[in-house]
Structures are given as C-alpha cells and as structure tokens.
Amino acid sequence: MAYDKFSTITSPAVPLTIENVDTDQIIPARFLKAIERKGFGDNLFRDWRFEKDGSEKAGFPLNDKKYSGKILVAGKNFGSGSSREHAAWAIYDYGFRVVVSSFFADIFKGNALNNGLLPVVVTPQFLQKIFAAIEKDPATTFEVNLEKQTFTINQTGETTNFEINPYKKHCLQNGLDDIDYLVEMQNEIEAFEAAK
Amino acid sequence: MTSKTLFDKIWDAHVVKEVEGGPNVLYIDRHFIHEVTSPVAFLGLKNRGLKVFRPDQTTATPDHNVPTINQHIAVKDELSRTQLEMLKANCTEHGIVHHDLGSEGHGVVHIIGPEMGLTQPGMTIVCGDSHTSTHGAFGAIAFGIGTSEVEMVLASQCIMQPKPKKMKITVNGKLAEGVTAKDIALYIISKISTSGGTGHFIEYTGSAIKSLSMEGRMTLCNLSIECGARGGMIAPDETTFEYVKGRKYAPKGAEWDKAVEKWRELKSDDDAVFDTELTFDAADIEPMITYGTNPGMGMGITQTIPTTDGMVGSDKTSFEKSLQYMGYNAGEAIKGKPVDYVFLGSCTNGRIEDFRAFTNFVKGKKKAPNVTVWLVPGSKQVEKQIKEEGLVEILEEAGFKLRQPGCSACLAMNDDKIPSGKYSVSTSNRNFEGRQGPGARTLLASPLTAAAAAITGVISDPRELK
C-alpha cells in the first residue's frame, strides 16, 4: 500500500488524555467487515464519537471544533489489544500522520509504521507538557521533524528527540513498504529454504 | 558458543537476513488466515500482480463472522457473507487449503491448527490475529500480525521483524483445586498489567506450568498478548509430543522419530540470559475474575474491587471510568453480583478440556433460569468429541444447549452479541468496552467459574459448589 512520503509536519494537535486506549475503541470490531482499505476514518473511535443515532457526542475531542490537525496526542499504552491493522488505517484515513504517546502497544506501533503513520514516544513528563500546551491554546502548533527525529512544542520551543528504527525511517521518508523489499529478495529466500 | 534461550534458538534459525539498521527478515513456517484480516492482503497481491509464494504453508478457515446456529443456511449478514465468499475465492485462486464453514476441519483458527498437527515445536507461526500466541504452547514462536504483514507472508513467506526482548515467567508449586490455566494467566496479567510484557516474548516455565495439559498451556500462551507481550511459549516435552503424535499433519514413522529428537533440543540453556525474569507461586492463585475493562483488572474471586486510594491523576480517572462502565463501586465484593449471560468458548477456552470441565461441574445441577448460556465449541472436532463423549446429554439434562463452532461472543462481529448493560461471565480473552457488543459488560473467568455462574445465576466461587 503506497502512502504519502513523510517529511516535516507542523500542525496543531488533538488531545486524547485517556489511557490504555485499545484497538476496539479505535475501531470497533463491527467495522472490520470491509474488503477494501477505504472509509475507516469515518468510524474512528466510533462509540466514543457518536451516539447510537449517529449524532456526535459532545465533549469528545474529535468532535470539539477547537481541536484540529494531523497529530493525535494520546495517554499512555495507546493501541493495546487486537492486531487489527484497521486501527492504524482508521487513524491515517481520518487525517492523522503522527500519534504521540508515552507508550504504545507493540503491534499497533508496527502496524502504524507499515502504514505511513508515525508513532512518536515521548516521556510521561513531556506528554504532560504537550497536553498543557494544547489546553492553554488549542491552536498551538507542534513540529515533527522525522529527519532530525525531533518533536517541538512551538509555543514554548521545548524539543524532545524520539527514536525510530533507521530502516523504518527510510521507508517512511520514501513512501516505501516492506513488501517491495521482500519480493526483491526471492532468490535469497529460496536459498534459505533449500538450506533448511 | 554463547548460551541461548528457547526463543533465540528458534528465532535465529529462521533469520534469512538482518537488514542493516533495521529488522530481521524472518522466515515463516506456518501461516493461518481467516476472513477478516486477509481480503485486503489478497487485494494488495493482486494490485502488485503477485502470486502466493508458498500456498501449502498457509491454511484458511472462517471464524470471526460466522453464525453459531443454523450454519447450514446462508449467512444472513451481507458484509460477513462477502468476507466468507472472498476468503473462499482467494483460497481457490491461490491453491490454499480452506476449511469452510460446516466442513470437518472448520473452527476457530487457533483451535484447528494444533488439532490437525499443523502446529509443531520449533516452528515460526503467524496469523492476522493477536491470539496466534496460542500456538506457542508447543514450543513454537507464534504471534499475531497486521494485514500488511499477512500480505508479506503471502508474497514471500517472510516478514520483517525486529527481535523482541525475552522474559521468563516461572510459576512453581501446585495449583489448588478449582484453579486452572486461565486463572494463572489472569493472575499474571493482574500482577504485571496489560503493558507489563510489552516488547517481550515470554517463556513460561516452572513446575506448575510443566504439569499443565496441552489445552491448559494453550490457554496460558493465548493470553500472553493481554499483558502486552508479542507471544508466549513453553518448551516442548513428553506432554507436547504425546499431543502432536498421530495428528493429520504430524510427521509419521521414521520422520516422527527424527522430529522428536530435534524437538528435545528445544529448551533454554541453563545459563541463558533473559531481559526480565519473574517468579510466582501457584499456591497464591485462586479462581480469578475481572471487574473492569481491561484484562489486567482482575482479582481473586473472594476479594473486593480495589479502592482508588493511592491512585492519582489519569490512573485514577481511567480506573473510575472503567468501574462506571461496569456499574461497580470501588471496594465492593464481586461475589453474589448478578449475571445475565455466560459464554463458554473462544480460542482461549473453547477446547475439549474446557467442555469437560464445564460439563463435569454442572452434572446433576440445573442452569439458573435468569441466565442465557452460550456454549460454543472451538471447532468441528471439539463439537464431535463433545458428542462422542456423551457430554451433550449431561449438558442438556442440566438445561444447556450446544451451539456450533466459531468465535461467537468473543467479539461482536457475528450475531452473538451481549446486549448493552448486561453482565456476561465469559471464558474469552478481552473485557474491553463493547468487545462483546456495544455497552456489554464482560467478566473474564475460567470455565469452572463460568459454570458456577451459570448454575447460581450470580458470580460464585466454583470451589464452594462442589
């Protein structure tokens, strides 16, 4: 699946202070029945975002007009639960390109990276600073610089570094995916099978 | 030579290549697919003009969306039906064995793999489902993957994976009566939380683990993912070999002897180093039940729901939000609370041993009239065995009916949904908000604790109802 090449992003952020947000909340199981990779953004956080009759629930950050942007900032242990990649698709499809938290579940992190969505891990203290900055001014912007691996709160100028595997960084920057790489390795894979 | 853990031995033997500054290219021996996470992967192959690289190493079965009654008639839900049809069409096109709904080999993907002997010690096994960790019970490296990775396996029989850290969890001693593998798992998760295993692959060991049956080991490994670990595994031993022997895809004759000889080598070296080591005592474990909305919110059935004393900030808010969803108060006892539904099944507890335990417990007793009980075998084979062993008669005598195999109420993707606000004691693996249906309230427990609830109509300690 091709996705956009990732370069520097400067954007306001949407705060989701809840912790342990699991994949069932990101995209409830009943929306996994699609056979294409389209339209998942509409059902992102479905049960938190909408009432049963489809009207928006007041108070949920995604429904709050004062928040916008390509960055989702979430409480710790984001993305736990199921391996459904639909969770990463839904977040990407909604328009986010970066998710920031102090802790991510492993599978979610892998799925995000495979789909052009950058998970940024910051310290719990820095996470609180980000939440505080948004609370102070919802329109405040943040800069995510993948090349330098930095995340900056533009309001205060505070910057933190984040880690990313160099291979995944290269893939994100170039919009490449693992399948291209693996398919080109066919001879090596066959040699491995023969030697087994 | 440096000493290695069981995990290292299997992992290292499957690395095709180490990408510089990147993950390992890991060779996959066995791949399972189901209807939900595979269609987009097949579509991806098609868009790239690729064929499945090793179709005989992939096995398919539909499980998440299937109804568990009247499986002989067409699936009503159109979207589900489309996914089932897509799976079949994709398997036919690419020459993949497909155990369709109603066929002898049908069932929940993590139940049929071991049953057919497709799951074997020393293998790397993946599936687009997080509970693939189940297969680790055989001394295999087994873990759940996303759809992009399903596509990778279909295209190349490999995936790109960084090597995880290693954790050793030792449980020594003897389990008390009424305490099962499920209770060990819920106990561990309650101690280390749903993120305690993140970044790790677990090896379970110790006398309490070694004494578990294969079914029990599968239940334990199945739940590894709920503490955040990629997977869990147990070194293969006589119990493992005994289980695998004679199964459809198990090696036969001289091949078998050769295989067992190799499998005996599959254990961590005595001085192997783990990144994290934890030890628990089996004697401390009582029947467990969850009271909140993640599997880490569990406690012994005789205990009271924790209070928020000492909790601060967002921890406290999350905890309170969770109890509010469940309709419980901090500090209160869970025993005696009302139950509306009981669900026995899923890849966690849908195996024959679980049905034996449940049946044994309810034998000669009567189902509580206020409880709706769904007994869902994990596979056609389990269903067949339940019938052959005469369990159906005992269950019917006690007022229970058997449904047909599938994931059922484990997740709200098929018709078996728990209504909003209702309490369900479930032997499955997740108690997330809405997991069993929007607004449903799930309490995870063992088949014995589920049986006790089904008989009394309230949350009960199975040890008091012998």
Ligand code: SF4
């Ligand atoms: S039974 Fe539940 S956890 Fe297991 S494969 Fe089915 S949906 Fe997933």
